[in-house]
Amino acid sequence: xxxxxxxxxxxxxxxxxxxxxxxxxxxxxxxxxxxxxxxxxxxxxxxxxxxxxxxxxxxxxxxxxxxxxxxxxxxxxxxxxxxxxxxxxxxxxxxxxxxxxxxxxxxxxxxxxxxxxxxxxxxxxxxxxxxxxxxxxxxxxxxxxxxxxxxxxxxxxxxxxxxxxxxxxxxxxxxxxxxxxxxxxxxxxxxxxxxxxxxxxxxxxxxxxxxxxxxxxxxxxxxxxxxxxxxxxxxxxxxxxxxxxxxxxxxxxxxxxxxxxxxxxxxxxxxxxxxxxxxxxxxxxxxxxxxxxxxxxxxxxxxxxxxxxxxxxxxxxxxxxxxxxxxxxxxxxxxx
Ligand code: AHM
Ligand code: MG
Numbered sequence: 313x314x315x316x317x318x319x320x321x322x323x324x325x326x327x328x329x330x331x332x333x334x335x336x337x338x339x340x341x342x343x344x345x346x347x348x349x350x351x352x353x354x355x356x357x358x359x360x361x362x363x364x365x366x367x368x369x370x371x372x373x374x375x376x377x378x379x380x381x382x383x384x385x386x387x388x389x390x391x392x393x394x395x396x397x398x399x400x401x402x403x404x405x406x407x408x409x410x411x412x413x414x415x416x417x418x419x420x421x422x423x424x425x426x427x428x429x430x431x432x433x434x435x436x437x438x439x440x441x442x443x444x445x446x447x448x449x450x451x452x453x454x455x456x457x458x459x460x461x462x463x464x465x466x467x468x469x470x471x472x473x474x475x476x477x478x479x480x481x482x483x484x485x486x487x488x489x490x491x492x493x494x495x496x497x498x499x500x501x502x503x504x505x506x507x508x509x510x511x512x513x514x515x516x517x518x519x520x521x522x523x524x525x526x527x528x529x530x531x532x533x534x535x536x537x538x539x540x541x542x543x544x545x546x547x548x549x550x551x552x553x554x555x556x557x558x559x560x561x562x563x564x565x566x567x568x569x570x571x572x573x574x575x576x577x578x579x580x581x582x583x584x585x586x587x588x589x590x591x592x593x594x595x596x597x598x599x600x601x602x603x604x605x606x607x608x609x610x611x612x613x614x615x616x617x618x619x620x621x622x623x624x625x626x627x628x629x630x631x632x633x634x635x636x637x638x639x640x641x642x643x644x645x646x647x648x
Pocket of ligand 2: 592
């Protein structure tokens, strides 16, 4: 590739199209980019823990080793606080939201919600994990402490959202509501390059992703849809392939590119669903829709229209190629 566009250049060019932009969002992306590089480095040496010491142990330098999800939380939080453009964050790793009350952050307009390291149980076995983020404009007055209402906004209010996938390559994929773009990290130069411009998901696909071990506990409509996926019908390319990594970012990323459906429905084990609305489902739903896909919690329930009631709220989550979401919705409508 000749003169590849870097993530920094891309954001700068996008900002230039909006003369009224303050550059605050650009700074937030710089923070996320920096923390992503640090987490990338740390994840890539995770396999050495048996040599250098596991989480909770003291390493050769006499420092306590942190668990990687805690480490990622601290790095993203610190990077966001340092730029003075974020007034508060909410994170899967924090029970309550965190108010940044120092310096310019007091007058900042944005809040960031994140899952700093989703799927972290996969790290021990060298499987891809991800960071998920979601950015909103605050609704409380600038200069005052953030309030819970700043974080409990419906997903359709998101200004930007994205994820970092720490996979065979590390990538950042994000949207600001104007399409989805993906950037691949070159660790030798420490730069993300635009590798997947204007990502569009296929209107249908041949992959379904669900933890099928829970089959007996799923709603009837989901069970019937799984059976539909498994039926033999060459004219609709069935049976589909079952692919489930157990790492939302990785499962979604694959389906986004290849076409497919990801489901984490309600079950008797998780009556509300397992995944978290604010920092897992909403950002992924925003990306899905921006790429031409759909994301629902159930019949006629668009994820981005749900009014959140609490920070760590769980919801059932079905996301993917639009025709596949329409099909599962039909089954839910008929069988419940
Ligand atoms: P986590 O936030 O505790 O890591 O859980 C979220 C993860 C998702 O990445 C993944 O899709 C799902 O949980 C897997 O759950 P399960 O093991 O029940 O299939
Ligand atoms: Mg998570």
